[in-house]
Amino acid sequence: MNNSTCPCDPARRYADCCGPLHAGTPARDAEALMRSRYSAYVMGLEDYLLVSWHPTTRPQPPLLGSGSTLKWLRLKVIEHRAIDADHAEVEFEARCLENGARRDLHERSRFVREGGHWFYVDGVIR
Numbered sequence: 001m002n003n004s005t006c007p008c009d010p011a012r013r014y015a016d017c018c019g020p021l022h023a024g025t026p027a028r029d030a031e032a033l034m035r036s037r038y039s040a041y042v043m044g045l046e047d048y049l050l051v052s053w054h055p056t057t058r059p060q061p062p063l064l065g066s067g068s069t070l071k072w073l074r075l076k077v078i079e080h081r082a083i084d085a086d087h088a089e090v091e092f093e094a095r096c097l098e099n100g101a102r103r104d105l106h107e108r109s110r111f112v113r114e115g116g117h118w119f120y121v122d123g124v125i126r
Contacts, residue, residue, distance in 0.1 A: 007072065008075050029082070029118065031077060033119075034092060034111070037049060042072040054120060057121055087110070087112055088113075089108055089109065089111070092106075093106045
């Protein structure tokens with residue numbers, strides 16, 4: 001997958017975008033983490049989703065159902081807002097097909113940086 005396009009943005013290569021984060025490189029900011037989490041959903045990387053979720057709000061696995069018919073189609077980042085050096089919000093829209101029907105997800109997500117690593121805290125669906 002190193003030479004393929006990144007699920008978060010077809011203009012980027014996976015090896016230069018989300019690939020390093022999935023391999024353990026810390027995200028440079030909340031938007032990069034959010035993009036890598038979207039790509040992890042597309043690729044079925046549940047372990048990455050769990051480790052990038054803040055421990056205080058992290059759900060119990062499994063996150064990704066084995067019988068899921070969800071197919072992620074695109075991501076659009078609307079806004080990345082740094083609140084301070086260790087807190088940020090990212091608003092995005094993601095499109096998917098669920099059981100063949102188009103579904104749009106619009107969320108404003110909250111992120112926190114601890115120990116040099118960004119974590120997803122929670123989000124408000126709009």
